[in-house]
Amino acid sequence: MRTTARGSNVGSDRGRLHGVVLALGIAALVHAAPAMAGSWHHGLCLGNGDLWRGRVPIDVRNDTSHEVKGRPVGVRVGRGSLQADLVGVHVEALRVCDDTGLELLYNVIGPTGEEVHAGPIAEGSQLVMPADCPAGGTVRYWAYFDNPSAWGVPDWLPATLGVRNGGFEVGDGTEPLGWRSDTMDALHRVAWVDEDPRSGRRCMRTMVDRGAPSTWVATRQAELTITGGARYVMRAWVKARDVEGYAGWYIHVGNEKNFMLIAPMLSGGAGTYAWKEVVAEFTAPVEADRAGLGTVLFGTGTAWFDDISLECLDPARLSAKAGPREALQVTQLGA
Template sequence: MMETIRLLWMITAFCAPLLSYDGGGYWHRCLTVEVVNPSDHPLEGEFVEVIVGTDIPLTDGEIKAIRICDRDGRELLYDIRSAEGEPRRKGRLQNGDRLIFPAWVPAGGKARYLIYAHNPRAWPVPDFIKSGLINGGFEAGRDDPSEWIRVGEDESHHLYWTDETAHSGKRCVECVVNPGAQPTWVKFYQRDIPLRPGVRYRFKGWVKAKDVRGKAGWYIHVFGDREWLINRVFSAGEGSYGWRPIEWQFTTPEGARIAHIGTVLYGTGTAWFDDAELEPVDRSPLKARFVGERSIKLRSIKGERKWAQGRWRWRVPIIVRNFEDKPLGNALFVADLRKVIWRFSRLKDKLGMFLIDTANHEICPHMRLGDMLIFRANLAPKSEKRIDLYLSESEESF
């Protein structure tokens, strides 16, 4: 059994020890960004963006390893968009990519945020924050345009993702309703687009029509926590015509949280839709600037890997790290044993344990508290080494 288990706590002056999905590795770079609020009112959860290559030196960094925290170590969800506004979820950062995250800054004040990068063993995060309308030009996707949902198709109401007649780019979406069919709300729509209350927004989308009878255009719904605050449908008109814009400005009511936006062909005929936008009329006053960077590379102390004698059937490596410039003498570490204990649940508290420092082959004093293992070890400055945890169903702990 060879599975590196994670330290819950260790002495470190460099990085937060509980960044998500570390893969057993650590972050080599920590960049500090200062966010300034020049306005006379606090901004809470307001999105701020930093541009790769222009604002921060993160070009070619792996997207999977990016983590963003506030100064108290609370990890934040974030968004990464290309210079064209498309989501970036894998690969490496490129010049012009935008890192977008929520910031909490007092009126006329500042707040600092930490961006961690370069952990080759990190896993991708499972979720990103949605910072606005995504793929409004319908360019991205595989079988369907990404982020857009189909609703209401049947034998008389049809939806297509097409490359035949885009307003811009290569693709748009198309809705066809057969002559004589009942009008319905067949549509492509995008849900849960974040909004802030009391902010003026501008919606814009384009429509093209052929032989339309009824309404062809767009709709927007705005929701609070439990109520429907805005319900507007916009039609570009009946008949046949080339690309027409639909534009509407509105101020979000108190309590507004999210918007749903979708296409409309409430009638018959054919309509095409492209280039939807939903943006604040006024840009956020928040400004971000790169303050500095700390980087570190730990020296790996090699140790003895020979198996301990006796009836110790299982061994689990624990990696301990010291990010400081001074040695740690008889330092206290806490490791999370939940994954290990789960594998031996039939033995419950009868599982025997002992720990060996592979660098000097000394036994490490330890104590188990439920699913936590507390132990002591010595560690050289800016180094890492392996402590082996041995397990037995018949031997006593020592």
């Protein structure tokens, strides 16, 4: 996973995104508090010759016993204590860098789980970025904004911290956002439906014809960030009609080398039954850093799936908190 943005060298034109060479706006007089003036980062990528006038400090704390490198961490967007005050900021002008000015790829996840790559950021969103932090240490990062001339970035951090769209409510009309269904055939069919959901307006349905071979046909979500050694509880709901075999949910917990170090199964069993909750508690292996989960109908019949959640039961060992906004006052002296 590449976590640093191309064109992240401050004061240099090497490696700019798409080869664009940026120049600082020299026809501006910048006023800032003396303590801030020397630390304000200029020359951020795709600035179109303009300045970033606002920023938010973000402190990442690593309470584990080992160094983390490129580990995704998120901070909630809002106006509350320790939240990043980026409400209404346009994503196109958002940049994230470390204290040296090295720019990082990032992602913005909206309140309902959608990736936000254009337009204003809503309250309740999450800013996700990769963190490098020593064991027991704290590292500062910066989120810059308010550059009306900035172009949007072309690359985003491919990271998801938690289950997205766990109620299957959000999507484009053909598939729920954040989920991928397996390739189907005439005997194994998956659909995003509005028939008798457990909550909300939508759920998933899998149908396998009698006599069809048993397969792991599923709707899945992958690359969820997991903390090795932490305790988790996964909760989900399943409903069945004439199931032979079993219906339920699965989760695979692993790492880059082995995606399935453990594989708890949440089985609702066979037969016909109304909505029932299935639950699995587990401890992630110490070497685990990711998980994938999804629906299961191993056999035949019809099953419906809804309302999946994955919760860490231990205090966060890698966390991020934001400080108050800082502003740069810019006075234009010439064209």
